[in-house]
Amino acid sequence: MVVSRTYGQLCPIARALDVVGERWTLLVVRELLLGPKRFKDLMARLPAMGTNRLSDRLKSLERDGVIAKRILPPPGEAHVYVLTDAGERLRPAVLCLATWGLERPVDERMDPRTARAELLALVRCGLAPPELTRGAHETYEFQIGEERFHVLVNDGDATPRSGSAPFAPDVTIVCDIPTLLMLDSGQITPARAKRERLARIEGPAAAVRRAFEIFSRKHVTDTLRVVPG
Amino acid sequence: MVVSRTYGQLCPIARALDVVGERWTLLVVRELLLGPKRFKDLMARLPAMGTNRLSDRLKSLERDGVIAKRILPPPGEAHVYVLTDAGERLRPAVLCLATWGLERPVDERMDPRTARAELLALVRCGLAPPELTRGAHETYEFQIGEERFHVLVNDGDATPRSGSAPFAPDVTIVCDIPTLLMLDSGQITPARAKRERLARIEGPAAAVRRAFEIFSRKHVTDTLRVVPG
């Protein structure tokens, strides 16, 4: 049995790190912020962890009430891991760290093949101003290389989720990662990408525009503040 | 030489954790968010680290541009560690984690003797709404048990710092930790604490009121959001 090391300090920061401060733990949370996942789904996204480490982390996160293990109703009966409410409340902290990480230089130890569009979506959706999607209720599906994810927009709130949309999406965007990054950084316009057959983009113009505004790098360069809601 | 383990992922969260994800690292940053510190000051606040671990962390944080080593002008010539601008930008992330940590249950492994008033101040100042101190320019000095720290208020911004104020403060508050926690939670009013000789409180009424409003638990119970500035 593993009794994880704690700081033993009566300080909120140390208390948080006692739960999510160990290696890999926040990356597991990161994956679950994109929706429920099975063991193999997590393993596929965090292969360097090893099955034993993932197993350890899932157990202690469950013990600490950050995640829960659910069994899907038949047919299927797969078990999936889900964030609890407490786990979902880690989203601001994860996004703050991500914002800080964005300005870090990329060094040669980072493998470009680990780049994933849904992780970009996680950050962009979290940082998009609510006004952008106020009053809108729609779904965008992205097919980026082998990846499938969708974004649920619900009146000021945009949450990304792994996998295809569970129903017909309002907008569908199909391209590869380099093209998405060019669209993201504004190096190419959606119209031009479509014209040059780099991307397939379908859906009502207004919704498509909102989808690309969420994926706009400019929101990120703004200073991040922490404010009571 | 220690070449710290990295995740090697091209993801902003993993990039951030590559720098501040190792054990103790964010706690060192936490201490430096309260102002520049000498090696022994850090050691006194993080004794469980051991001098070697602290030395390792300071070196890698300096290499990564999060902290810098400064030599104070004579007399003194002490060397201190300071956060760089990049390090200072970790404040929102640290405060987000603290907010999450506040709602974690306290278990028996946490030593009550590690409780420190200046850490409470770090969280409270970070979470206080700017409107509270808009237009105010003043300094509060706290003498809590053996601890000395002060809060610099500057038009909407309140930053706590370890040690006595470098000049005569506008407000002086002297008490022990239990009393401060009671004041913090609203179990006792400043007026009553003063009357019962539990605290010595000096300064203009308006400034004293502001000082205690920053130290008000209610700001923390609000939901925390991350918004572009």
Add this chain to the structure above:
DNA sequence: CCGGATCCGTAACGATACTG
């Protein structure tokens, strides 16, 4: 005394193989 560096036993990690 301050600011470390060195040494060493233990716990966590990473890779792989194995099992219900």
Add this chain to the structure above:
DNA sequence: CAGTATCGTTACGGATCCGG
């Protein structure tokens, strides 16, 4: 598919030692 078991390697924690 969803994990355990095993094992060599790395990081951590405590103590001691050393140069300024």
